[in-house]
Amino acid sequence: MEAMDLIVTAVKTAIIYLGMVQVVPIMLIVERRGAALIQDRPGPNRVGPFGLFQPIADVIKMMMKEVTIPRQVNKALYLLGPFLVLFPASLVIAAIPFGDFFTLFDRNYVLQVANIDVGILYVLAIGSLGIYGILFGGWASNNKFSLIGAMRSSSQIISYEIPLGLAACSAVVWYGSFSLREMVSIQEGTLLGVLPNWGIFYQPLGFLLFFIAAFAETNRLPFDLPESEAELVAGFHTEYGAMDFGTFFMAEYMNMATMSGLMVSMYFGGWHLPWISDATLLQWLGSRNLLAALQVLTVIVKIAVFMLIFVWVRWTIPRFRFDQLMRLAWKNLIPLGLFNLVLTALILYFKGAA
Amino acid sequence: MRETLFMVFSLFTIAAASGVVLSRNPVYSAFSLILSFFGLSGLYLLWGSTFMAMIQILIYTGAIVVLFVFVVMLLNLQTVRENSPNLLFLVGAAAAVWLFSLMILRVLTRAIPNKAVEIPTDQLRAISKLLFTRYLWPFEVLSLFLLVMIVAIFAITRTQEIPQGGEKK
Numbered sequence: 001m002e003a004m005d006l007i008v009t010a011v012k013t014a015i016i017y018l019g020m021v022q023v024v025p026i027m028l029i030v031e032r033r034g035a036a037l038i039q040d041r042p043g044p045n046r047v048g049p050f051g052l053f054q055p056i057a058d059v060i061k062m063m064m065k066e067v068t069i070p071r072q073v074n075k076a077l078y079l080l081g082p083f084l085v086l087f088p089a090s091l092v093i094a095a096i097p098f099g100d101f102f103t104l105f106d107r108n109y110v111l112q113v114a115n116i117d118v119g120i121l122y123v124l125a126i127g128s129l130g131i132y133g134i135l136f137g138g139w140a141s142n143n144k145f146s147l148i149g150a151m152r153s154s155s156q157i158i159s160y161e162i163p164l165g166l167a168a169c170s171a172v173v174w175y176g177s178f179s180l181r182e183m184v185s186i187q188e189g190t191l192l193g194v195l196p197n198w199g200i201f202y203q204p205l206g207f208l209l210f211f212i213a214a215f216a217e218t219n220r221l222p223f224d225l226p227e228s229e230a231e232l233v234a235g236f237h238t239e240y241g242a243m244d245f246g247t248f249f250m251a252e253y254m255n256m257a258t259m260s261g262l263m264v265s266m267y268f269g270g271w272h273l274p275w276i277s278d279a280t281l282l283q284w285l286g287s288r289n290l291l292a293a294l295q296v297l298t299v300i301v302k303i304a305v306f307m308l309i310f311v312w313v314r315w316t317i318p319r320f321r322f323d324q325l326m327r328l329a330w331k332n333l334i335p336l337g338l339f340n341l342v343l344t345a346l347i348l349y350f351k352g353a354a
Numbered sequence: 355m356r357e358t359l360f361m362v363f364s365l366f367t368i369a370a371a372s373g374v375v376l377s378r379n380p381v382y383s384a385f386s387l388i389l390s391f392f393g394l395s396g397l398y399l400l401w402g403s404t405f406m407a408m409i410q411i412l413i414y415t416g417a418i419v420v421l422f423v424f425v426v427m428l429l430n431l432q433t434v435r436e437n438s439p440n441l442l443f444l445v446g447a448a449a450a451v452w453l454f455s456l457m458i459l460r461v462l463t464r465a466i467p468n469k470a471v472e473i474p475t476d477q478l479r480a481i482s483k484l485l486f487t488r489y490l491w492p493f494e495v496l497s498l499f500l501l502v503m504i505v506a507i508f509a510i511t512r513t514q515e516i517p518q519g520g521e522k523k
Contacts, residue, residue, distance in 0.1 A: 074381075077381070077385075116404060117404055118404050118405050118408050118478070121405070121408035121409065121412060122408055124412055124416075125408045125409075125411040125412035125415075125416060126411070128411075128412060128415075128416030128417070129411070129415065129416060131416070131420055132385075132388065132420075132423070135420070135423050135424075135427070136381070136385070136423075139381060139427045147427065150427075151424065151427070151428070154420065154424075158417070158420060161416075178405075178478065
């Protein structure tokens with residue numbers, strides 16, 4: 001039976017990881033068409049039906065480009081840079097729960113790559129490693145603009161990790177668990193009979209902080225300073241071209257997917273459908289595995305909604321200046337995060353006392 | 355399986371730690387330090403302590419080494435060129451050997467217990483309980499101490515007076 005478990009785990013890992021990679025081409029077309037929609041222009045619509053093959057063309061272009069390595073770079077770290085960003089980005093998805101469990105040959109398997117008891121710490125810990133790719137890549141480029149850009153991006157990521165962590169802390173205190181799976185399980189049912197019993201209704205401030213910090217962590221607009229090549233000479237990826245450059249973008253989209261997955265698990269009920277309990281669904285569907293499929297679909301749809309919000313925000317809010325970015329993190333978000341943490345603890349204390 | 359993994363992680367940690375001391379380029383040293391912390395957190399995982407493993411990565415690798423790397427990169431340090439072991443190197447090596455032999459002596463002169471330290475099933479609760487009861491005062495004093503240091507650093511590095519209510523010109 002142990003061999004069976006190993007095979008199931010391997011297949012699970014492969015499917016979730018490959019699914020994660022598919023996020024990149026899908027987001028490429030969604031982002032370009034979404035941008036066009038918001039800006040009232042047609043967007044890429046020539047390649048294939050509705051321009052659907054555009055991402056394939058984009059990737060082929062990226063792959064076919066000549067890999068140029070500038071002469072002054074530190075070769076080992078320069079080549080390692082993009083992968084140091086991609087590696088953690090593709091690892092964190094392992095902790096996101098996609099559903100309750102499915103049954104195979106009378107055995108239950110969780111719909112998650114790894115059911116880690118400190119899942120949220122795992123995500124924060126591995127997620128914080130992406131910074132090294134930026135730092136080493138920028139430094140190895142041996143170019144002052146790249147180095148300064150790397151410093152800028154990494155100080156941004158470090159700064160926004162604090163409100164992100166504080167929001168996550170409040171959620172942990174509220175749910176009383178570090179496990180993302182347990183958090184999702186608690187969110188079943190309804191609140192006061194009207195609202196779904198989701199975390200956002202208990203932690204609205206926490207969600208807002210997490211949401212804002214997620215944009216900064218993934219380097220998305222309005223915090224995408226590395227993309228302002230005209231004003232700031234881009235940043236850590238100035239010296240990168242071809243697929244090395246593409247790798248940074250793959251990591252960005254993967255990070256977006258993970259952040260969305262985290263928000264879905266922590267604040268939007270994970271695999272639960274609003275107003276319908278899992279038991280009722282099971283009665284309707286009559287099969288555990290059908291329910292599991294529905295749960296996975298629910299999580300994917302919820303993640304997709306967040307991805308669309310990422311694109312939407314990109315074309316709605318103008319870019320922040322660096323000092324505004326830092327002021328927002330240190331003077332607004334962090335005090336709010338601390339306030340939220342203390343408030344959550346106090347509410348729980350008095351709830352327990354009453 | 356466990357023993358093999360233990361050997362792998364230990365050797366990895368030791369190799370990376372040697373890389374920290376032996377590499378000529380400070381940036382490579384910092385990179386090795388990250389790798390060695392990874393090996394260490396692998397050992398924690400093997401020990402069954404997921405929490406410690408994650409905290410190890412989150413705090414040391416994710417935050418503290420980042421600051422090291424910042425400093426190393428901004429100071430624009432050069433690669434160490436001279437090859438000959440100088441006096442400082444010898445003193446350092448002697449100190450390391452002395453410390454290491456002390457540790458080995460301590461281990462060898464004591465009976466090695468048959469059983470590993472027992473890990474409570476709910477580690478998180480056990481750690482927090484100790485932190486908030488028995489070690490509350492040291493914990494609070496330490497955090498106050500860190501706060502004082504942050505304020506002190508601001509006081510020292512801020513050489514220019516900034517007029518009240520206005521931005522620095």
